[in-house]
Amino acid sequence: MSNSYEADKETFMGAPRNKIPWWPTIDYDKCNFCMECDKFCPHNVYAKSENDKKQLIVKNPYNCVVFCRACAKTCAPDALQFPEKSEISKLIKKLRTE
Amino acid sequence: MKKLINETICILPCNGLDKSLGVIAREVSLKVIEKMSDVQLICPVLLNNGDEKYETLIQTAKIIIINGCMTRCPTKLIEERKLKPFKQIMIPDMSKKYKVKPTKDLILNEENIKLADLIADEIIADLNKSDQDKDNAIREFQEQEFFDITVDKYYFTVPKDGYFFNENDCWIKPEGNTALLGITDYLQNAAADILFVDLPELGSEIEQFDDVGSFESSKTVLQLISPGSGKIIAVNKSLEQNPEYCNQDPYRKGWFAEIELKNFEEDKELLMNGLEYFDYMKEKIMKEKNHLDQIKSENDV
Numbered sequence: 001m002s003n004s005y006e007a008d009k010e011t012f013m014g015a016p017r018n019k020i021p022w023w024p025t026i027d028y029d030k031c032n033f034c035m036e037c038d039k040f041c042p043h044n045v046y047a048k049s050e051n052d053k054k055q056l057i058v059k060n061p062y063n064c065v066v067f068c069r070a071c072a073k074t075c076a077p078d079a080l081q082f083p084e085k086s087e088i089s090k091l092i093k094k095l096r097t098e
Numbered sequence: 099m100k101k102l103i104n105e106t107i108c109i110l111p112c113n114g115l116d117k118s119l120g121v122i123a124r125e126v127s128l129k130v131i132e133k134m135s136d137v138q139l140i141c142p143v144l145l146n147n148g149d150e151k152y153e154t155l156i157q158t159a160k161i162i163i164i165n166g167c168m169t170r171c172p173t174k175l176i177e178e179r180k181l182k183p184f185k186q187i188m189i190p191d192m193s194k195k196y197k198v199k200p201t202k203d204l205i206l207n208e209e210n211i212k213l214a215d216l217i218a219d220e221i222i223a224d225l226n227k228s229d230q231d232k233d234n235a236i237r238e239f240q241e242q243e244f245f246d247i248t249v250d251k252y253y254f255t256v257p258k259d260g261y262f263f264n265e266n267d268c269w270i271k272p273e274g275n276t277a278l279l280g281i282t283d284y285l286q287n288a289a290a291d292i293l294f295v296d297l298p299e300l301g302s303e304i305e306q307f308d309d310v311g312s313f314e315s316s317k318t319v320l321q322l323i324s325p326g327s328g329k330i331i332a333v334n335k336s337l338e339q340n341p342e343y344c345n346q347d348p349y350r351k352g353w354f355a356e357i358e359l360k361n362f363e364e365d366k367e368l369l370m371n372g373l374e375y376f377d378y379m380k381e382k383i384m385k386e387k388n389h390l391d392q393i394k395s396e397n398d399v
Contacts, residue, residue: 013265013368026308042318067266070321074168076119076190078199085307093367097132 012066015049022088023061030079031056037071037080045071055063066092106159107184107225110140110176112166118202119166119189122214125206126164126187129218134225137162138232142172153179160184162221176318177293184338185224185312186294192217237351245376249383253285256376257349262366262376264307266323270369272362274290277326278353279310279343284379286352289315292344297333298355303326304364313344326365328357 010017019082023045032052033056038046047059059093072080112129115121131139138155145152163172163186176183193200198213206214244255252342261269267285271278286292294314306327311393312319333355337343344352360364370378 027236040168040319048374056156067264067323068321069309070312070319072192073188073312075165080196085305089306089368 009089013092013096015092017062017066019064019095020088021062021093022066022083023081026056026058026067026081027081030077032077032079034076036074036076040074041071067086074098106138106155107134107136107162108138108140108155108159109162109164109221110145110156110183111141111164111291112172113142114166114169114171115204116198118204118210120206121166121206122200122210122217123164124164124213125211126189126217126221126298129214130162130221133218133222137225139192142175145175156181163187164217165189173294173314174189182293182341186296187217187219187221189217191211193290194219230232243351245372247376247380247383249387251286252381253395254287254382254383255349256372256379258372261349261372262325263378264323264325264369265378266307266321266325267379268322268325270325270365272326272359273354275359277328277362279324279326279355279357280324280353281313281320281324281348282375282379283348283394284383285320286345286348289313289320289345290317291301291315294339295337295341295344295354297335297337298338302330302331303332304357306368308352313341322354324357324364325369327360329360330355331358332356353385370384 004080012020015075033054035048035056038056043060043063043065045058045064049055049057067085069082072082109127111113112120112123116122122249127139131137138159140152140156145156153382161176161181161183163176163183165172165186165188167190168188173183173186181257189200193213196213196216198209198216200210203210216312234236242260243258245258246255261271263282267282269280269282292313296312298310299303304324304327306324308324309321310324310330311322311335313322334353335352337352346352
C-alpha cells in the first residue's frame with residue numbers, strides 16, 4: 001500500500017480542495033536549494049524550476065495535504081512557511097455551509 | 099539516573115564536520131558525557147567501519163542519537179543494524195524549539211554553544227527522570243467492535259464507537275473532559291514498521307490540526323495531526339521502547355498522548371465518526387489500489 005494520499009482528492013472535510021489555500025510558501029532568502037523537502041514529500045508538491053534559475057518551486061499546491069507540514073521538518077534553514085491553521089479551519093467550516 | 103540492571107546508555111552523534119549542525123551535534127554529545135560519566139560515546143565513523151567493540155555494545159545498550167540534519171547518518175547506522183534507538187534528536191527541531199538559530203560557522207561560537215548547552219541539558223534531565231514516568235500504556239479499554247476491510251495483503255480496521263477521526267488519519271477518543279489521541283490503522287499500514295516516535299511535551303497547549311508528534315518508519319516520517327485542541331496531560335512513554343505498539347494496536351496500546359479538552363464540541367464539527375471515517379478510508383484505499391494497478395498494467399505493457 002502506498003503511503004501517499006491521493007493527489008487528486010477533490011474535497012477536504014467536505015470543502016472543495018481548490019478553495020483551501022493550504023500549501024507551503026518558500027522563503028527564497030533562506031532556501032539553499034538542498035531539495036530535501038522535494039525528496040521527502042510523497043505528493044509531488046515541489047519541483048525544480050524549469051527556467052534557468054536554479055530554484056525550488058511549489059508546482060502542485062493542491063497536492064499538499066491540508067494541515068500537513070511534515071516537509072518543514074526537513075528544512076534546516078527554516079525556509080518553508082504554511083498558513084495559519086485556525087484561519088484555514090474557519091474557512092473550511094464556512095465552505096462546508098455554502 | 100534511571101537505570102536497569104546491565105543497562106548501558108550510549109550516545110551516537112552526527113559527526114558532520116562540514117556543517118555547523120554536525121559540529122553542534124558533536125558538541126552536545128561531549129557535553130552529555132562530560133556531565134554523565136557512565137554514558138558512553140560512540141564514534142559514528144568507527145561504527146561505520148564495523149568496530150567490534152561498538153557492534154557488541156549497541157546490541158544491548160540504550161542508544162541516544164543526535165542527528166545534525168535530515169540526512170540522519172547516525173539513524174541510518176542504527177537502522178542498518180535492525181536496532182531501535184531509545185531517543186533521537188534533530189538539531190533543527192531543537193533549534194526551533196528553543197528559538198536559537200544556529201549560525202553556519204564551523205568553529206563553535208556563542209550562539210551555537212548556547213544551543214548545544216540547551217540540548218545537552220534536556221538530554222541529561224531526561225536521563226535523570228528516575229521512575230517518575232509511569233507506564234502510561236496501561237489504560238483501561240473496553241471491548242471494541244470494529245469495521246474492517248481486507249485489500250490485497252492489507253487488513254484495515256476502524257472502531258465502530260467512541261472514536262472520532264480527521265482526514266489526516268488520526269483519531270481522538272474523548273472521555274469526559276479528557277481524550278486520547280493516536281493514529282489510525284490506515285496510517286500505520288501506510289508507514290509500515292514504526293521504529294521511532296517523537297512524543298509531544300507535557301503541558302503544551304495544542305490547537306486542532308496542530309502537529310503533536312511524529313513517527314518514523316523505515317519508509318517515511320509522518321505526523322500525528324491532532325483532531326482536537328487542549329493541553330497535553332500525558333504521553334505514552336512506552337512507545338519510546340515499543341514503537342511497534344502503533345502497528346500492532348493503533349487504537350489502544352498505540353495511543354500517543356492524552357489531552358485535557360478545550361472545546362471538543364467545536365472540534366467535532368471537522369471530525370468524522372467511525373462509520374464516516376471507514377467509508378472515507380475505504381474510498382481512499384480503493385483509489386490508491388486503482389492507481390497502483392494502473393501503474394502496474396502500464397509497466398507490464
